[in-house]
Amino acid sequence: MTTNQFLCEVCNRGFQREQNLQLHRRGHNLPGKLKQKTNNEVRKRVYICPEVGCVFHDPSRAGEDLTAIKKHFSRKHSRKKFSCDNCKKKFAVHGDRKAHNMFCAKKEYICECGTTFST
Incomplete structure (x- = not known):
């Protein structure tokens, strides 16, 4: 299993191939040396509640499970x-x-x- 070892230093988006990162960096108008992703920079994907006033709208309180956020939204805001x-x-x-x-x-x-x- 491969990991996204090439990181964009502007938006932290990861890529598996250096060429893909270089193409992506053109959108930021960035030339130069590439940054390697280290183990302590691995971030988990989080899902936030789309309701702005909700406590789970804050990324620090977000969940790691999309199904749980969908159920929360349905139960609390629908x-x-x-x-x-x-x-x-x-x-x-x-x-x-x-x-x-x-x-x-x-x-x-x-x-x-x-x-x-x-x-």
């Missing part, structure tokens, strides 16, 4: 279109409503006198 039939609580994700229904289902009890009541 329209909640699924509602519980019992308590009318709303959910953005159908699976969340389904899990909620397991605990919110009406339980009916019949008293010895015949009266029905629910919790």
Whole structure:
């Protein structure tokens, strides 16, 4: 597995081949010597929430998992279109409503006198 060992010193974009970096550097109008990527410069890709006011919009608080950020955005910032039939609580994700229904289902009890009541 190859790594991006050639780094652009302006935007830190990495390239596997020196020629690709040289072509990229033309866009910055930079001639000259190339910078080699060292092990301590390896950066992980992070995903931020697109909602500007959200705490996860800050790259220092961002997640490394795109799926987690998508679920966060859906749950916290999207329209909640699924509602519980019992308590009318709303959910953005159908699976969340389904899990909620397991605990919110009406339980009916019949008293010895015949009266029905629910919790």
